Amino acid sequence: MSTPLLEIEDLQARVCDREIIKGFNLTINEGEVHAVMGPNGAGKSTLSNVICGKPGYEVTGGSIRFKGKNLLALSPEERAREGIFLCMQYPVEIPGVPTATFLKHAVNAIRKHHELPELDTMEFVKMLREEGKKLGIDNEMIKRPVNVGFSGGEKKRLETLQMSILKPALSILDEADSGLDIDALKVVADGVNALRDGHRSMLVITHYQRLLNYIVPDFVHIFADGHIVKSGDKNLALELEEKGYAEFVKEK
Amino acid sequence: MNKSQPQIIDESGDKYKYGFVTEIAADTAPKGLNADIIRFISAKKNEPEWLLEFRLKAFEFWQKMKEPKWANLEYPPIDYQDLYYYSAPRQKAAPKSLDEVDPELLDTYAKLGIPLKEQEVLAGVVAVDAVFDSVSVATTYRQKLAEQGIIFCSISEAVRDHPDLVKKYLGSVVPYTDNYFACLNSAVFTDGSFVYIPKGIRCPMELSTYFRINAKNTGQFERTLIIADDESYVSYLEGCTAPQRDENQLHAAIVEIVVLKNAEVKYSTVQNWYPGDKDGKGGVYNFVTKRAACRGDNAKISWTQVETGSAITWKYPSCVLQGNNSVGEFYSVAITNNRQQADTGTKMIHIGKNTRSKIISKGISAGFSNQTYRGLVRVAPGASCARNYSQCDSLLIGRNCGSHTVPYIENRNKSARIEHEATTSKISDEQLFYCLQRGIAPEEAVSLIVNGFCKEVMQQLPMEFAIEAAKLINISLEGSVG
Numbered sequence: 131m132s133t134p135l136l137e138i139e140d141l142q143a144r145v146c147d148r149e150i151i152k153g154f155n156l157t158i159n160e161g162e163v164h165a166v167m168g169p170n171g172a173g174k175s176t177l178s179n180v181i182c183g184k185p186g187y188e189v190t191g192g193s194i195r196f197k198g199k200n201l202l203a204l205s206p207e208e209r210a211r212e213g214i215f216l217c218m219q220y221p222v223e224i225p226g227v228p229t230a231t232f233l234k235h236a237v238n239a240i241r242k243h244h245e246l247p248e249l250d251t252m253e254f255v256k257m258l259r260e261e262g263k264k265l266g267i268d269n270e271m272i273k274r275p276v277n278v279g280f281s282g283g284e285k286k287r288l289e290t291l292q293m294s295i296l297k298p299a300l301s302i303l304d305e306a307d308s309g310l311d312i313d314a315l316k317v318v319a320d321g322v323n324a325l326r327d328g329h330r331s332m333l334v335i336t337h338y339q340r341l342l343n344y345i346v347p348d349f350v351h352i353f354a355d356g357h358i359v360k361s362g363d364k365n366l367a368l369e370l371e372e373k374g375y376a377e378f379v380k381e382k
Numbered sequence: 383m384n385k386s387q388p389q390i391i392d393e394s395g396d397k398y399k400y401g402f403v404t405e406i407a408a409d410t411a412p413k414g415l416n417a418d419i420i421r422f423i424s425a426k427k428n429e430p431e432w433l434l435e436f437r438l439k440a441f442e443f444w445q446k447m448k449e450p451k452w453a454n455l456e457y458p459p460i461d462y463q464d465l466y467y468y469s470a471p472r473q474k475a476a477p478k479s480l481d482e483v484d485p486e487l488l489d490t491y492a493k494l495g496i497p498l499k500e501q502e503v504l505a506g507v508v509a510v511d512a513v514f515d516s517v518s519v520a521t522t523y524r525q526k527l528a529e530q531g532i533i534f535c536s537i538s539e540a541v542r543d544h545p546d547l548v549k550k551y552l553g554s555v556v557p558y559t560d561n562y563f564a565c566l567n568s569a570v571f572t573d574g575s576f577v578y579i580p581k582g583i584r585c586p587m588e589l590s591t592y593f594r595i596n597a598k599n600t601g602q603f604e605r606t607l608i609i610a611d612d613e614s615y616v617s618y619l620e621g622c623t624a625p626q627r628d629e630n631q632l633h634a635a636i637v638e639i640v641v642l643k644n645a646e647v648k649y650s651t652v653q654n655w656y657p658g659d660k661d662g663k664g665g666v667y668n669f670v671t672k673r674a675a676c677r678g679d680n681a682k683i684s685w686t687q688v689e690t691g692s693a694i695t696w697k698y699p700s701c702v703l704q705g706n707n708s709v710g711e712f713y714s715v716a717i718t719n720n721r722q723q724a725d726t727g728t729k730m731i732h733i734g735k736n737t738r739s740k741i742i743s744k745g746i747s748a749g750f751s752n753q754t755y756r757g758l759v760r761v762a763p764g765a766s767c768a769r770n771y772s773q774c775d776s777l778l779i780g781r782n783c784g785s786h787t788v789p790y791i792e793n794r795n796k797s798a799r800i801e802h803e804a805t806t807s808k809i810s811d812e813q814l815f816y817c818l819q820r821g822i823a824p825e826e827a828v829s830l831i832v833n834g835f836c837k838e839v840m841q842q843l844p845m846e847f848a849i850e851a852a853k854l855i856n857i858s859l860e861g862s863v864g
Binding site for chain 2: 182218224233275
């Protein structure tokens with residue numbers, strides 16, 4: 131049952147000569163949902179960016195293995211094709227590029243990597259419409275340029291749509307609830323939960339417990355000062371909510 | 383360390399896929415330019431006396447002119463005496479059908495993706511007046527067009543068969559005194575296309591000419607003349623590629639368009655001449671004068687251009703809006719990479735009342751290239767209620783390229799309304815990373831973003847051209863992102 135998917139060992143990383151990740155360890159097995167919670171400035175976004183290979187972050191020590199492969203040797207697009215998806219906190223706008231066009235490029239890049247035939251426009255649009263329907267995304271929205279003029283809720287729904295059509299082995303949700311009202315949050319959470327099939331894994335990064343009411347994690351880790359200070363089950367999140375971060379940061 | 387930090391590496395110059403040279407014995411005039419060479423060209427083409435005189439007058443004027451230096455372009459001096467001014471593929475007699483055309487020529491077109499034979503079969507989509515070097519080789523569909531009174535032929539044939547039309551309009555939009563390169567063209571032009579759309583006729587197909595530069599050191603001086611008579615319509619496509627060479631090739635074309643009352647002309651160009659290698663060696667020098675005159679009321683001219691080629695581009699397709707309510711439009715995408723330089727834009731000259739013009743210019747610079755948008759909007763005192771809207775957007779890829787916008791506005795009428803918007807942006811790291819994170823390769827990502835940036839212009843292109851243009855954009859940006 132417990133096949134390791136992502137193995138992070140003693141990871142150290144910096145941005146512009148500033149140490150952010152200091153000896154981080156985490157193993158996520160297939161089908162597990164892990165939440166990493168931490169105060170502002172703990173390095174949560176750095177962690178997700180380092181896993182995805184965003185330029186500008188320097189790994190100075192440790193290792194990350196994904197499906198047994200050395201992830202750090204792969205380019206960002208190779209990591210994505212291997213099955214790592216980052217649901218972004220602030221998805222960027224790409225003017226003039228219709229959302230459907232963008233998604234078709236993404237889907238086919240990943241299919242090609244897995245030696246699957248590329249989808250033609252008809253097949254793709256059919257699939258996109260079906261998946262979009264589930265998330266309340268209409269045809270008009272996918273014709274608009276990527277994220278241009280989208281509300282916060284629409285942007286997050288589009289991220290969720292991408293997650294469901296790209297079918298990643300590991301989804302990283304970076305502050306997935308930021309900027310969402312409760313209704314939009316439920317839509318996104320439903321979308322995410324629909325992807326929980328016992329095989330796909332998730333890393334939910336958040337500083338509020340609220341999201342975890344909707345996306346219930348198997349494990350919760352408290353992340354402070356560049357590493358995990360405490361791990362537990364979903365109750366740890368509730369405990370954290372009650373006591374605040376200060377309590378746990380002191381423990382170290 | 384993340385190995386895929388996007389950065390500019392320049393290795394695209396060597397990939398020019400149209401770089402090949404066809405071995406065909408050329409009937410070539412000796413190097414250099416003088417009155418005798420002009421007489422040689424004129425005699426070769428069996429031209430009437432009036433045209434020879436036109437050429438000689440132009441040549442006389444040209445000798446007194448100086449090459450313009452105001453453009454934001456740097457290139458070594460051109461030795462006009464070190465060029466060939468005439469070369470023609472050797473032919474036994476004018477071919478009556480494609481079967482009679484030199485198979486090697488046809489093969490060249492096949493490499494360029496112009497299946498003439500196929501087009502003959504496919505019937506009625508596009509008529510191609512193919513120009514190889516300086517002489518027209520094959521003209522298709524002329525018959526079909528002729529049934530409606532439409533004339534679509536080489537300018538040499540027009541001189542022979544329709545001298546009155548040519549005499550009336552040649553040089554009427556771009557006089558030989560206009561500028562240095564136009565004057566040179568007037569003296570030595572060898573061939574080009576001629577189009578006449580009669581009154582009330584809507585041309586049933588897109589008229590298309592493929593240009594191709596061939597033969598060593600041959601200056602290419604096309605001359606195109608399009609006349610749209612009252613109430614007529616035509617869409618004209620010009621597409622170009624050139625074989626790869628080390629020598630710079632000079633190209634100084636003229637396109638003249640006359641649009642009469644209630645007529646409309648849509649002129650689309652995809653220009654893909656050899657841009658030189660990554661170090662700026664070789665490549666075409668493109669000094670072209672394109673101008674349309676909306677002579678009648680309610681006339682409309684629309685220029686759409688996608689410029690990805692040439693080492694040096696000097697080009698300002700212009701609209702002279704003489705007729706009341708006439709409309710001029712200019713949609714442009716210019717892409718420069720490596721060491722390419724482009725100084726391009728448009729002129730909108732408002733003379734008639736209620737004339738309207740629109741300029742949408744998208745410039746993309748990558749590598750070490752340099753690009754300038756240079757535009758003029760002039761409203762004459764009599765052009766009451768004239769309106770202009772200009773939008774000039776520049777996109778920079780990497781740190782070593784340059785982009786400049788030089789909009790001139792000369793307004794002499796208080797009721798005119800002139801709007802100008804300009805933006806300069808870079809492909810952001812965030813946009814790029816967003817694409818990569820979805821599995822899209824860096825080059826594909828840049829191409830997506832760039833195509834999005836150009837969308838307003840690409841939409842103006844006829845369908846088959848738009849696809850070709852999108853491919854060209856990708857080819858020309860190859861290697862701009864590591």
